Amino acid sequence: MLDKEGIAKRIAKEIKDGYYVNLGIGIPTLVANYIPKGMDVVLQSENGLLGIGPFPFEGEEDPDTINAGKQTITILPGSAIFDSAMSFGMIRAKKVNLTILGAMEVSENGDIASWKIPGKMVKGMGGAMDLVASAENIIVAMQHVNKAGESKLLPECTLPLTGINCVKKIVTELAVLQVLPEGGFKLLERAPGVSVEEIEAATAGKLVIESDVPEMAI
Amino acid sequence: MLDKEGIAKRIAKEIKDGYYVNLGIGIPTLVANYIPKGMDVVLQSENGLLGIGPFPFEGEEDPDTINAGKQTITILPGSAIFDSAMSFGMIRAKKVNLTILGAMEVSENGDIASWKIPGKMVKGMGGAMDLVASAENIIVAMQHVNKAGESKLLPECTLPLTGINCVKKIVTELAVLQVLPEGGFKLLERAPGVSVEEIEAATAGKLVIESDVPEMAI
């Protein structure tokens, strides 16, 4: 079973040289730490930056320089700053190659719910609806089950949707799964020490197992 | 009767302190020379400049710095450069206070034709269609009659239109006229030495004369 860092590490392997990548808040943010050195990858922050750098050294925080999670960051050489309209312009125009974000639920046809629990929590969708509506390559990073032990991979989402038919891949503490165009979660890889049966038990939506499922290498 | 410089001089009197003004090619360009000193006026050039300055001194021409007529110009202190989309954005959003442009024909309901003579000349509309469709304060600077001696102030335009119901005022070598909301050219001022009869003879559209028409002071 993977911890959060493990999920981030596994997702980092999906990143290719030359990619522009948007990382959501939470586990996706951690992915930045595992991009292989020497690989040319530019991180987009939807508040208006291409070229997110590491956190600043203590005492060097700049209140004018934050990421979309409102954390103080630094800016790498070769960065560009732009306004919010251009930021989402480039997202809508599919210039960002990969989007990694969290979710509360994903359905077997790729719908995602991530922004609202009716009567309990309404923080807002932020940029997530724009990202999932336009991005062609979306990976969801999340826990396989929620705190109540219920599967977050469902036949249909029960929470208000963020977007439809958009999630391509899911990485959880148990597995890597692909959302099939015809519907269903195809099991691609098992986390170290996790059995297919455990994954089946934690997946409420249709799980497609085609052959021997390899353990992931991270 | 006014010469071109006289028309420009008269139009310059329509400019108010604090105005942003777009000047078309031809006579309108001359208006810049007659803006009273000390008046704070910013000239917009639709190729992407607020703050057109005078022509450069000989030898100081900069090929990167031109106006919408493609003439070499200079840029004044406090200018801003922007791209073509923003330039027409500010025009559409009515941020430009006054638009002065030339015309081949104007109709008594404020239609304007200025960009095409079928079978003879098709240079294109450039930015004129955008300007006339959005500007709330449009003055046309033109000759009252064409080279064949025919009136350019018509009941209806005969040439392909640039825009409809948009011209508010016309300044010619003979007169200053207002386009009435209900239709018709209201004669506001006569050029020095020009009689009402001469203006009537040169105006094919409905001419509205309400009282003694003063001679213009320039």
Add this chain to the structure above:
Amino acid sequence: MLKVVSSADEAVHDIQDGMTLMLGGFGLCGLPEKCIAALVKKGVKNLTCISNNAGVDDFGIGLMLKQRQVKKMISSYVGENAEFERQLLSGELEVELVPQGTLATRCMAAGYGMPAVFTPAGIGTEVAVGKEIRNFNGKDYLMEMAFDADFAIVKAWKGDTMGNLVYRSTARNFNPVMAMAGKVTIAEVEELVEAGEIDPDHVHTPGIYVHRIFKGENYEKRIEQRTVRKKDNA
């Protein structure tokens, strides 16, 4: 151009109860804190505020919420404010949640004189309810309307007496698109310089969009999430 005013109080003097305001900033970054303080002092009420976030409890628009000056918030993310959540759940506060890109684009539409724009954000979700959907090239888009704001209030790093603005780093965010979109636009700046001191090629918001400008003093520029790393041993 007579755009320079002496203070935030003067800049907001004619903002009236019931008006619609756009406020720049992303979280607390690039926030027009001086104008917000002036609005709090003025006590103007029943405002509709278009702003990406709603501040925190004791800073930014949170200060206006605390005083119940806001009737309606139009935002994309409001998850950092307990008082906000309380007013929302109790029904005291009306909230329209808008995808962040849609929010930015509806501002830009206003500034560019476009009455409506098309975006796929929100298709298939409750954001799409009641809105016109159009299909272009096999993909569905929502038609979203340009905002209509009485005032836009933005914060820039530097401005000149002609109203030209330059932003610094990610404090740019929504400020340029909102600056374009107000019927009246107020800019507060950290440095106010003479016309000619800003390179025309570096201007982010041309002065034509800015009606009033003033220099704010002693910016607090609060940090919402201070994240740092330790210095490596050298």
Add this chain to the structure above:
Amino acid sequence: MLKVVSSADEAVHDIQDGMTLMLGGFGLCGLPEKCIAALVKKGVKNLTCISNNAGVDDFGIGLMLKQRQVKKMISSYVGENAEFERQLLSGELEVELVPQGTLATRCMAAGYGMPAVFTPAGIGTEVAVGKEIRNFNGKDYLMEMAFDADFAIVKAWKGDTMGNLVYRSTARNFNPVMAMAGKVTIAEVEELVEAGEIDPDHVHTPGIYVHRIFKGENYEKRIEQRTVRKKDNA
């Protein structure tokens, strides 16, 4: 990011007959003259060119027209080119005249992922024929479609190895909106610098939009209308 190419020839090597190209510039100002020269040399044909103007007889797109490489021009103003007029009147050249603001906005729409935009330009004229008209708040607007270009070819003053671009003075014009709009965007620059040498706040076109970049040598930068004034006696 492996965006730097060695020459204009390399940059345009895969532009094929029948493609649609956007070409930046306003008149001869800010024109991608090195790529145009490479296209003339390459002899690629049946092109659709989206560009505000069509160059003059012996410079800019005029050179491509002379060689009959252009099947269709989409422009706002073409009045400086005798060969163009000849091909147009003889029917050899197809021409779509588009209001200048509409042209710019259709480029921006492509770069911003908006399939269509609304503009009042052309209402009541032949530009409106066959197009959808919509009324918003009592005013009619045309729905105009985003452009779809295989390549956008732009000229910047300075660029870095990440593809970030900075334009100089009014040579900016259509270049940034076209740079955003191409499926593949080629930028030619007068100065090519390392990543980090351009202040991120000064970038006009973020590198994400630029796929290939090269330094052009010996720019001619021809002036179309040389207008000067005499020096006053000092």
